[in-house]
Amino acid sequence: MNQHIKGSLSTIILKLLHDNGRMYGYEITQKVKEITQEDIQITEGALYPILHKLEAEEILTAETEKVEGRVRKYYKITPKGNEIAVDRIAELRAFAENLNLILNPKLALQ
Amino acid sequence: MNQHIKGSLSTIILKLLHDNGRMYGYEITQKVKEITQEDIQITEGALYPILHKLEAEEILTAETEKVEGRVRKYYKITPKGNEIAVDRIAELRAFAENLNLILNPKLALQ
DNA sequence: TAAATATACATAATTTTCTTATACATCAAA
DNA sequence: TTTGATGTATAAGAAAATTATGTATATTTA
Numbered sequence A, B: 001m002n003q004h005i006k007g008s009l010s011t012i013i014l015k016l017l018h019d020n021g022r023m024y025g026y027e028i029t030q031k032v033k034e035i036t037q038e039d040i041q042i043t044e045g046a047l048y049p050i051l052h053k054l055e056a057e058e059i060l061t062a063e064t065e066k067v068e069g070r071v072r073k074y075y076k077i078t079p080k081g082n083e084i085a086v087d088r089i090a091e092l093r094a095f096a097e098n099l100n101l102i103l104n105p106k107l108a109l110q
Numbered sequence C: 001t002a003a004a005t006a007t008a009c010a011t012a013a014t015t016t017t018c019t020t021a022t023a024c025a026t027c028a029a030a
Numbered sequence D: 001t002t003t004g005a006t007g008t009a010t011a012a013g014a015a016a017a018t019t020a021t022g023t024a025t026a027t028t029t030a
Helices: A009-020 A025-035 A044-056 A079-103 B009-020 B025-035 B044-056 B079-103
Strands: A060-067 A070-077 B060-067 B070-077
Touching: A009 A025, A009 A044, A009 A070, A009 A079, A009 B079, A025 A044, A025 A070, A025 B079, A044 A060, A044 A070, A070 A079, A079 B009, A079 B025, A079 B079, B009 B025, B009 B044, B009 B070, B009 B079, B025 B044, B025 B070, B044 B060, B044 B070, B070 B079
Parallel strands: none
Antiparallel strands: A060 A070, B060 B070
């Protein structure tokens, strides 16, 4: 996928769901691909286990729908999950800032 | 440590060595702690296996020195490792930009 | 019309990576 | 003399990702 996304992927998923309300797995992969201009391609082997884990933790709930002959499983953040999502997104934001400091040491007066 | 750094840590180490020329393990942990204002604390259990792996891959070389009674193992990037380091740092920079796009969707006209 | 591509989800086996705990050693400070 | 800081190392277990595969439908292309 992209080695650097490891560890951040689950929070990226939460961020997208937080912004968009309701999404299905394939849609998430396409959205990330679109935002990053093809740079980040999430594989199913990484995506689905994360979605299932977040569902098991009751951070997400899912409902299946048939659209144009194909099955889609829509996920959304639960009320309980929302607090967790907000926290993790804040941590991811802090990490992004830290990354910028490390990558641009002049900003950090290193 | 901080779940989001997973996957980026080895490149962060390469970036610090690229900027500073020569560092030892403990120094790397302190530098990251300093730059991120205590936010990111790298554990030894994560740090040393990465340093050893990079050394085994001949991306880094190490030399041990005794300073003020204590042993330090200084690492630096090899000529061969430099190309790899430059590539990975560029990828990390791209990832940081992608993260910003995901975190600030208005910038990406999502 | 057959094949390829895109859409859509799922999982199992393997590998990689991280966490946690532990171990050893020196030096400085309380 | 005990604690905290400095310094490296590794082993066991847990967590996570990669790779490969499987299933199914719709659309596009040859």
